[in-house]
Amino acid sequence: MTDLSALESELTAKIAAADAAALEALRIDALGKTGEISNLLKSLGAMSPDERREQGPKINGLRDIVATAIAARKAELDAAALDARLAAERVDLTLPAPPRRKGSVHPIMQVMDEMIAIFAEMGFAVAEGPDIEDDFHNFTGLNFPPKHPARETHDTFFLQEDERGERKVLRTHTSPIQIRVMQRANTAVEAPQFAHGQEPPIRIIGPGRTYRKDSDRTHTPMFHQMEGLVIDRAITLGHLKWTLDAFIRRFFETDQVVTRFRPHFFPFTEPSAEMDVQCDRSAGMVKIGEGSDWLEILGGGMVHPNILRTVGLDPDEWQGFAFGLGVDRLAVLKYGMPDLRDMFSADVRWLEHYGFSAFAHPNPATGLS
Numbered sequence: 001m002t003d004l005s006a007l008e009s010e011l012t013a014k015i016a017a018a019d020a021a022a023l024e025a026l027r028i029d030a031l032g033k034t035g036e037i038s039n040l041l042k043s044l045g046a047m048s049p050d051e052r053r054e055q056g057p058k059i060n061g062l063r064d065i066v067a068t069a070i071a072a073r074k075a076e077l078d079a080a081a082l083d084a085r086l087a088a089e090r091v092d093l094t095l096p097a098p099p100r101r102k103g104s105v106h107p108i109m110q111v112m113d114e115m116i117a118i119f120a121e122m123g124f125a126v127a128e129g130p131d132i133e134d135d136f137h138n139f140t141g142l143n144f145p146p147k148h149p150a151r152e153t154h155d156t157f158f159l160q161e162d163e164r165g166e167r168k169v170l171r172t173h174t175s176p177i178q179i180r181v182m183q184r185a186n187t188a189v190e191a192p193q194f195a196h197g198q199e200p201p202i203r204i205i206g207p208g209r210t211y212r213k214d215s216d217r218t219h220t221p222m223f224h225q226m227e228g229l230v231i232d233r234a235i236t237l238g239h240l241k242w243t244l245d246a247f248i249r250r251f252f253e254t255d256q257v258v259t260r261f262r263p264h265f266f267p268f269t270e271p272s273a274e275m276d277v278q279c280d281r282s283a284g285m286v287k288i289g290e291g292s293d294w295l296e297i298l299g300g301g302m303v304h305p306n307i308l309r310t311v312g313l314d315p316d317e318w319q320g321f322a323f324g325l326g327v328d329r330l331a332v333l334k335y336g337m338p339d340l341r342d343m344f345s346a347d348v349r350w351l352e353h354y355g356f357s358a359f360a361h362p363n364p365a366t367g368l369s
């Protein structure tokens, strides 16, 4: 005959000391289908009624005690496990937040913003034009004679002929914006959003992307220009020189910048000039405000009378000056990027190095953030 009280103390002691796995094993050994207590309960059937009356309550009592002990131990172990998990997974709110990846402003866009801010202060408004231009706005309207070699010097990207036999181009400069602004009798039916049709006096800048078949350290097939156009009465070359010199000093934040105007030819200006800034290129980098090298940064001149006639303005009444600035060149000069092509290679490491925070830095040109 099994000693029930010895079995009870043995099992309750083991249960009290068991971990989760041992507890389950104990449960199966005692209360499982062929467990020790289950077998005792089965043995009741073979007993005499008297024996059964005596043993029945004892064995059932033992089963209840063991089941209760197992349930209590299980609750204890579950509570301890939960406590351990809560302690381990506690969030330490004093820890700094993990860094977030931030986007940055591309140096070209930063420089465009700085340029726009400076010209806006001088009273220039921003005008735009389409990247895909027609021949008229890119060439003919700008006084490029048909079949003239000047068209070829632009290394133009031509699009396929359309159904009217017209070949559109990727604009080779931002000068077509001039025509769109001055054209009051609007021929720009296909791009009405760019038809400005202003009456003079006109004072605009036209920032934008431009395209030429060219690629080396200082040329990329896509680059950026900012056009400038002033049309008024009694405008002279002196106004052009002053405007550009004032702009350059503000842009480079120094009066040390030395500029020079070289006579040049453009079909749409007469006289025409290119402006260079003095710089030092000896150390593989371009430094402004020192050295004895020159870097060309813009073309400009007095608006050719033919252009005025083309847009229906009387050259005896109106004159003006125009200029086209190389935005990428200015960015390279101000922020020292050795190779222009890196600007458009979309390398995130380059952007993280040369990019600007959209929020933290004030605009150097205006002091405003």
Ligand code: DAH
Binding pocket: 172, 173, 174, 175, 227, 228, 266, 268, 269, 272, 298, 299, 300, 301, 302, 321, 322, 323, 324, 325
């Ligand atoms: N469009 C010229 C170029 O890309 C630059 C230029 C020269 C623009 C003279 C002008 C200008 O407005 O007057 O080479």
